[in-house]
Amino acid sequence: MTDETTAEVAEAPIVFYCRDCKKIVEDPVKKGNKYEYSCSVCKSDRVSFGTRQAVSDFFQAKLPKK
Ligand SMILES: [Zn+2]
Numbered sequence: 001m002t003d004e005t006t007a008e009v010a011e012a013p014i015v016f017y018c019r020d021c022k023k024i025v026e027d028p029v030k031k032g033n034k035y036e037y038s039c040s041v042c043k044s045d046r047v048s049f050g051t052r053q054a055v056s057d058f059f060q061a062k063l064p065k066k
Helices: 004-010 052-059
Strands: 014-018 023-025 047-051
Touching (some): 014 052, 047 052
Antiparallel strands (some): 014 023
């Protein structure tokens, strides 16, 4: 019995995507207590986040291969 595949799914990384930079941003600034983030590069509030797969699908972002 192996749980290698389930462990992989459980560790799906969350990524942040700036819709103004049109790219993944590494260290967004959290705004107060809300689940809102500002882009650390352009200061835009238009930062979305989700799993790498979800962001990739939704924004069709070109994500760097790990
Ligand atoms: Zn940005």
